[in-house]
Amino acid sequence: MGTMTINVMVVDDSAVVRQVLSEVLEQSPGIKVIGTATDPIMAMEKMKAQWPDVIVLDVEMPRMDGITFLKQLMQTRPTPVVICSSLTQKGTETTMQAMAAGAIEVVAKPTSGVRQFLQDSGNTLVNAVKAASMARMNRVRSLPSTPSISDARPKLSADVILEAASPGNAAMVQTTERIVAIGTSTGGTQALEAILTTLPRTCPGLAIVQHMPEKFTASFADRLNRLSQIEVKEAEDRDRILPGRALIAPGGKHMMIKRSGAFYQVEVVDGPLVSRHKPSVDVLFRSAAKFAGKNALGIIMTGMGDDGAKGLKEMHDAGAGTIAQDEESCVVFGMPKEAIKLGAADEVMALDKIAQAICRLR
Secondary structure, three states: OOOOOEEEEEEOOOHHHHHHHHHHHHOOOOEEEEEEEOOHHHHHHHHOOOOOOEEEEOOOOOOOOHHHHHHHHHHHOOOOEEEEEOOOHHHHHHHHHHHHOOOOEEEEOOOOOHHHHHHHOHHHHHHHHHHHHOOOHHHHHHOOOOOOOOOOOOOOOHHHOOOOOOOOOHHHOOOOOOEEEEEEOOOHHHHHHHHHOOOOOOOOEEEEEEOOOOOHHHHHHHHHHHHOOOEEEEOOOOOEOOOOEEEEOOOOOEEEEEEEOOEEEEEEEOOOOEOOEOOOHHHHHHHHHHHOHHHEEEEEOOEOOOOOHHHHHHHHHOOOEEEEEOOOOOOOEOHHHHHHHOOOOOEEEOHHHHHHHHHOOO
16 A cells, blocks of 8 residues: 555645645655645635645735634644745744644745755755644644655764764763753644743753754744743854753754853854754754763654654763653654654653753752
8 A cells, every 4th residue: 555645735825835835745755735725715615625634824814814724723623734934034923923823834935936945945845744744733732832854865963063972071070060952843842832931940051952944943932032931042152051041053053062161052053964954953962962961951852753862862871861752742753752762761751741850950
């Protein structure tokens, strides 16, 4: 038997964007675009005949905006939604509202022709749709507010950014500083909101990788900062990891933890995709293993694929505490599952217990 076909509805008021997205998706085996619509009202009419497995949705449209549509959808018939949004400031802020309303993934809207979009972002869109099709929508609805890759590019390891720690690394000597490294992907925006909004200002400093496109991470961090007691910001090179502060890796860059004297800071660097992602959880976790060791706690959460699994094992082997989110509370039980398979997780934990575990790291 062949693999199941993922039926997709594309909703966008731009005819050009509808054409580009449809062509990109139709070129991927296992994905079929069953319809397009200029706005949510037209989409609802078309979906009466055949309901899609995944909806690719713009957020700024006439007659009904994407957020209103999303909220109605989640109340009546929860369906995986991939937001396709512009990189403008307004667009990214609106996208964050859509993610809070239940969207599963976000991709940048094409700003050029089909050929350029295929080269730049085609795989990202395809993988976002595949990841969304695996989402457990009951988990999305109960939260408070990438993807299995099939392209032909080589899958690089964290070696291309940072060498692994050697036994007896002096930087792993225990200090009073405690830090937390978190990695997540599909479903992670809501999972991170559930955790960060409950943390007190006395919590250890956090370094976070959430798979998200360039430009969107700043709006994501700003939104969480407004909702949380702790400071949440998009990381900048040499930002210190401080108690009561969460640093989120910028989209399109890798983020590493580095030791500077008695304290820790982040290094933000460019480079190739690692585990087919940038930022990569494997890069963050390897740096935590190498420069923090037993002073760190590593947490791998909801997401498709295996980015972070090997890195969490390195943290475990370096003496760090390690946690994998449990299957029941994950939107997509991919990354944690792979980490558990490697023996990387000291504990497997429900989402609503993770904030308490972070606070115990003193």
